[in-house]
Amino acid sequence: MPSAIRLLHPSARDSALRLVREVADFVFASVCAGCGVAGTALCPACAAALVPRPVRVQAGDVPLCAGLAFAGPAAAVLRAIKEDGQTTLIRPLRPALAAAVQTVRAGLGESRSIDVVVPVPTSRAAFRRRGFRLPDALARTTGIPVLRALVPARRIQDQRGLGERERRRNVASALIADRAGAGLTALVVDDVITTGATCAEAARALRAAGFRVVGAVAVAATPRRG
Ligand SMILES: [Zn+2]
Secondary structure, rough: OOOHHHHOOOOHHHHHHHHHHHHHHHHOOOOOOOOOOEEOOOHHHHHHHHOOOOOEEOOOOOEEEEEOOOOOOHHHHHHHHHOOOHHHHHHHHHHHHHHHHHHHHOOOOOOOOOOOEEEEOOOHHHHHHOOOOOOHHHHHOOOOOOOOOEEOOOOOOOOOOOOOHHHHHHHHHEEEEEEOOOOOEEEEEEEEEEEOHHHHHHHHHHHHHHOEEEEEEEEEEOOOOO
């Protein structure tokens, strides 16, 4: 009796086999994005390290909050998403972002409403390289309407390797809101807060367009030295 696979046209059989092999590779080659242990995409210890411990950062007059310190498994998972495109790892970061949103909201006093979340725009080069925009994907997990109101006003140099003052200069007037805020309360969303310069610039651009910016949130923030 012919097996099902022998009934397939040779080219269809080849592509079926290729698919199975790809799936098998994925399953067997899977290592924990947090620590590299084999056999799982995220081991229990690293998953536990993603339990939120909100971190506040002050940058100018914008309250910034991140769900985790950018260190250890949290940093490794964010790198795996951004550099290796492991977008399934966005899901375990949801509680960290939610905790950051909750912390900002708790500081708002009586009126705790946030009308929209506005993702920090991703450079066109980064979008081409990754095929997705992490701040947008994260913003969609908050349950608050997402408004992509910010666009780059000019080219921004890669922030890596820049100090705090250089970062501030690099992003000064780098963003622009492409619609009027009309008094909407907005919360800025980014993936990682390093010095807070990008979030502060996002807040400035939104305020200039008439948004009421209540703060900025990220999954993780670089611990401050000194
Ligand atoms: Zn692990």
